[in-house]
Amino acid sequence: MINQINKTISAVVEIARGMATIMKHFFREPITLEYPEKKPELGERYRGRLALLTNPDGSDICLGCMTCQKVCPCVDLIQIEKEGKEVKEFTIDIGRCIFCGNCTEACPKGALVMTKEFELADYSRNTLVYDKKALTLSPEESEKWKSRT
Numbered sequence: 001m002i003n004q005i006n007k008t009i010s011a012v013v014e015i016a017r018g019m020a021t022i023m024k025h026f027f028r029e030p031i032t033l034e035y036p037e038k039k040p041e042l043g044e045r046y047r048g049r050l051a052l053l054t055n056p057d058g059s060d061i062c063l064g065c066m067t068c069q070k071v072c073p074c075v076d077l078i079q080i081e082k083e084g085k086e087v088k089e090f091t092i093d094i095g096r097c098i099f100c101g102n103c104t105e106a107c108p109k110g111a112l113v114m115t116k117e118f119e120l121a122d123y124s125r126n127t128l129v130y131d132k133k134a135l136t137l138s139p140e141e142s143e144k145w146k147s148r149t
């Protein structure tokens with residue numbers, strides 16, 4: 001009989017402990033986010049999708065100096081084609097990018113930036129190879145990025 005009473009008391013204590021834990025968390029701010037309905041607030045220095053900035057007249061800032069390509073730890077991830085002084089093509093295989101930021105830091109002209117765009121999932125690896133057109137921001141967008149750096 002005493003054994004039964006002890007068991008019952010112990011069960012009630014455990015249930016009370018469990019309920020106390022539930023109640024403690026019930027009133028706390030949730031640390032998870034209902035993504036994608038709610039988006040996270042990203043830090044100022046968040047490293048997202050790479051982009052090329054342009055001058056106010058829409059011309060390239062990039063000189064095609066290849067510094068970004070040389071400092072990139074992933075071989076052949078950045079491809080640059082030049083014709084004379086003009087940068088004809090500039091591609092980044094974002095599917096292989098590790099978002100280290102070396103390229104943006106090394107660029108002598110500040111032509112490359114890491115935006116806050118992080119929703120980059122796609123169905124094919126090929127579509128993750130962004131060409132110059134896909135990478136280039138409009139002069140208006142470029143000005144916003146320049147004012148942040």
Ligand code: SF4
Pocket residue numbers: 071072073074077078092096097098099100101102103104
């Ligand atoms: S962020 Fe790093 S891995 Fe990605 S392109 Fe730049 S240097 Fe290469």
Ligand code: SF4
Pocket residue numbers: 061062063064065066067068069080106107108109110111112
């Ligand atoms: S380092 Fe800058 S200027 Fe040189 S090729 Fe890369 S993006 Fe262009």
